[in-house]
Amino acid sequence: xxxxxxxxxxxxxxxxxxxxxxxxxxxxxxxxxxxxxxxxxxxxxxxxxxxxxxxxxxxxxxxxxxxxxxxxxxxxxxxxxxxxxxxxxxxxxxxxxxxxxxxxxxxxxxxxxxxxxxxxxxxxxxxxxxxxxxxxxxxxxxxxxxxxxxxxxxxxxxxxxxxxxxxxx
Numbered sequence: 001x002x003x004x005x006x007x008x009x010x011x012x013x014x015x016x017x018x019x020x021x022x023x024x025x026x027x028x029x030x031x032x033x034x035x036x037x038x039x040x041x042x043x044x045x046x047x048x049x050x051x052x053x054x055x056x057x058x059x060x061x062x063x064x065x066x067x068x069x070x071x072x073x074x075x076x077x078x079x080x081x082x083x084x085x086x087x088x089x090x091x092x093x094x095x096x097x098x099x100x101x102x103x104x105x106x107x108x109x110x111x112x113x114x115x116x117x118x119x120x121x122x123x124x125x126x127x128x129x130x131x132x133x134x135x136x137x138x139x140x141x142x143x144x145x146x147x148x149x150x151x152x153x154x155x156x157x158x159x160x161x162x163x164x165x166x167x168x169x
Contacts (some may be wrong), residue, residue: 021071026124030064030086033117037093045105052103056096062089063121076132083132087125094118 021027037060040046041053063086070082094115101111 018071021068024067024071024128026083026121026128027064027067027071029117029121029124030067030090033093033121034060034064036114036117040100040106040110046100047105049103049105052096052099052105056093056100059089059092059096062086063093067125076135080129080132083125083129087122087129090118090122090125 018024034057037056041057046053066082066086066089070079070086073079073082097106097111097114097118100106101108106114
C-alpha cells in the first residue's frame with residue numbers, strides 16, 4: 001500500500017492511497033498496451049514471424065508484470081527497481097515496434113500511435129520512480145519497524161515538537 005500523488009490533466013495533484021497494483025494508472029496503461037500488442041500480433045500482418053511475435057508479446061507483458069511485482073514488494077526502493085525494469089522492457093517493446101514497422105507489419109498510423117503510447121507510459125513510469133525516490137515513506141513493510149523505533153517520540157498532541165513519522169490524512 002502506498003500513498004501516491006498523481007498529476008491530473010488539469011495540473012493539480014491528487015492524493016490517493018493505493019492498496020492494489022490494479023489501481024495504479026501505470027499498471028492499467030501497461031495492461032492496455034500489452035493487450036494492444038497481443039491483438040496486433042494475432043493478425044495476419046505479422047506473417048508467421050513467430051520470433052518477433054514472441055519477443056514483443058513477452059516484453060510488453062513484462063512491463064505490467066514488473067509494475068505489479070514491484071508494488072507488492074511493499075518497499076519504495078524495490079518498487080523503484082522493478083519500475084526501472086518495467087521501463088527497460090517498454091524500451092525493448094519500442095524497438096520491436098520499430099522492427100514491426102520496418103518489416104511492413106504495421107501501418108505508419110499504427111506505428112505512430114504505438115510510439116506515442118509507449119512514450120507516454122515511459123514518462124508516467126519515470127514520474128512514479130521520481131515520486132518514490134523523493135518520498136519519505138519507505139514502504140509498508142517498514143511500517144511496524146518505524147512505529148516501534150519512533151514510539152517514544154510519537155504523540156497525538158498537535159502542539160508537541162516531537163517527530164511524528166506517520167500523519168493521519
